[in-house]
Amino acid sequence: MSGPVAPATRGADLGAALFVLGVGLLALWQTTVIPASPIYAQVGPKVVPYLVAGCLVALGAGLTAVALRGGWSQDNEELVGAAPLNLRSLGFLLAGLLVNLVLIEPFGFTIAATAQFVLVAAAFGSRAWLRNVVIAFVVALSAYGLFVKGLGVNIGAGVVEALVFGDPG
Secondary structure: OOOOHEEEEEHHHHHHHHHHHHHHHHHHHHHHOOOOOOOOOOOOOOHHHHHHHHHHHHHHHHHHHHOOEEEEEEHHHHHHHOOOOOHHHHHHHHHHHHHHHHHHHHHHHHHHHHHHHHHHHHOOOOOOOHHHHHHHHHHHHHHHHHHHHHHOOOOOOOOHHHHHHHHOO
């Protein structure tokens, strides 16, 4: 770091770090109340939530330590400068979320997730629409197969799922 950290920047860094730490602690607490069936021999429904919560706590603790030593925001501001808000990218991100919400019920997970993926990729600057659709479709259909057929977790069958897996739409 080249100079002293502004108090507002340091406070923002510490606030963000404590927020991540708090979310991790909340996740740990909520994981303890997940009911576990005695039919699980070793790996139950709490394993992944504990892993994610533990990673969030570790990340929050690390960010808190960095924030207390001076923060990280000033380094980024010196390198990049204060970038203006990109409303087009924000619009693509919000559209991706809304499209998923609107499409998942009538058309199923694969179509909804594909549309969301393409819009989020556009938000990050990709203009290779056909490539994004193909990648998104393969990833979404694979995720559907893994969750529904592999893990038995229903994430929303639709038109594509009925054609590929024979699931009712």
